[in-house]
Amino acid sequence: MSEIEREVHAVAARAKDAAADLAPLSRAVKDAALLAVADTLVKRAEEITAANAEDVERAKADGTTPAMIDRLTLTPQRVEAIADAVREIVELPDPVGESVRGGVLPNGLDLRQIRVPLGVIGIIYEGRPNVTVDAAALCLKSGNAVLLRGSSSAYSSNSAIVAVLREALEGTGVPVDAVQLVPGRTRESATALMRARGLVDVLIPRGGKTLIQSVVRDSTVPVIETGEGLCHVYVDADADLDKAVAIATNAKAQRCSVCNAAETLLVHADVADAFLPRVLDSLAEAGVTVHGDERVRSVAAAHGSPATVVEATEEDWSTEYLSMDLAVRVVPTIDDALAHIRRYSTQHTEAIVTDSLRASRYFVSRVDSAAVMVNASTRFTDGGEFGFGAEIGISTQKLHARGPMGLTEMTSTKYVVTGDGHLK
Template identity: 60%
Template structure:
């Protein structure tokens, strides 16, 4: 028997599917005009959005939300303006729809072209990240798709306010409001229904903690693009420049702690550990970062008299995405040991090596099997915006369809156009 929630979510998905052709018919200039109008509306109504967010923050504080998660949830007028700017950035990007991926003329005269087309209806399931509401809606619109959003109960009021602003702009431009629909009010049952909405929803993208992603990947009947958790690593190699390593590590860990590209495990080559570890620990301690260190790292830090809070690392620490002022630290014997550690504990998101040895750099870049692999750079650059994609819809850690930061092209599909002149197959 169909429950009220089932009916409501399927109706929302059906409405989005019926609305999508209106968007697919728009030219780039029309889509960009809508995106810029959405950005303006968000800035104009920022007070309304921030007030709604305050209700979510009050509930989160009462529930004892972790600092990193609270940071993701929080909005102020400056952050709303930054979210609006992401829409303007998306408007400035080339329109992927209609782009010719490849083409040829066959010997028999048939003309072939593979072109980019909208996905259709994109479902997003995410947690306590109001910015994703706008990013996903804006990118979907630019890529010609409707979107069904489920942003979690923790951000219910924030997401409702944001979606209300965006839908009002659609209506003002004579577009169906159901190009953007939210199903937060239907809770976990709503997610279950969305995962079974095959035929109405073309792809489902989960973005959040490991539990959420695993639940969607293991239970969805709708095709899924998996965005993984960020158990990111930095290796300070034997040849690393300590003066360069310190600001990179501090930036990767502390610039924003509650995001998937923040540093979670620091590996230090034994040859440089006695020099580098105390230098790294000092600014991390000033930033309030607690170090979960292995025996070798603790011994070096104790001998140096570091002011950092240091606790023994457990087996769980090597697999934990803290999203907090916590950092796992290990001393590794050599590059081989570092690569083995990363292979065992990485979630395939982002890893970086700090080195002046070109051979070590080349080995690391070639052998680490993550979506983004870096040399001499902070993991915080693993981001669609930083890559020049505009607002990203997530960072895919799988290998099919898309991998790494997903911008406009990654949320399109393709089709083949075949033009003949009365051809029949012999």
């Protein structure tokens, strides 16, 4: 075992001890600690922004794009907003202790399945330092210890933030080691975290496809995959075309850089001639480039569409653009739409636009994705929209949690069985 591995495992072992002390704490203790965290963040904003300035300096020197610099930058106002997000988490119900099912067995044993924390959650993430606070607050509220492994570009910011968080926890009853930064900035320290099976209960990677795939590949700790979204909108033969135009445009263009934005539009052949000219106009107005199949391109040409329509290649069907690009294909039947989705979808969110109850039931029962929308934009797949409050990510896997992961999805359960000397 290398030095950094030993260090990471020592940190994880402390997290495991902290998790044991954290699990039985009441909501009142956890909420008071979170309020202390929020207050301390605001009080120590200057220290945090000073550390952040180091990261920003380094990023500028490295030639980072202005957009990325902006994402990295913390201001006193942004620290206030981060603290406010913690206060919102305080308001959410505590899932720990919730009785999931229960009853009295025929032999008189009393059986209850109750929610318990997962234990130690590792978060490997890119990007903005606000994730550091957000993830820590969600983990604490759900009774979990957290190991934070942010990107090296935000190392100074994250170190300062975690120091503040730990200081805020002192004397609250929540163990200070419930929040720890994973030491080291190298790939090796991330790998050591992925191999800390038995110490870390689950790893949640938050970031781009490359990050997530590398964690899935290298981790021996169980991983929850999040975020990859190649979402489809299918416009059925029985669609209300006004709604279909609006939903397709909204799903793509309302915010194109997020995982629940649509990447491919599938159009039933029966409505292609009526629908395509209208949606092409709407997409053109929104500034979307269309990657169309032959039928789409010929309709666009015949219509004299103002839209930019380029030829769709095989690659387009499997690309999560995250940009103002949309692949558009005409399909002969709903089954062809379903086959296309089965082949190319990342199983995040698919939508159907239809007025046919039969088509809607058929689509819903056959699409195997975290969320299926009927006559609604794919953009609604979101913990906030679903009423779960803040989310730690959107799971695109089937085990444990699927779709937006709120506090409930950050728990496990245990069975409590009470008898009076029961023997088998």
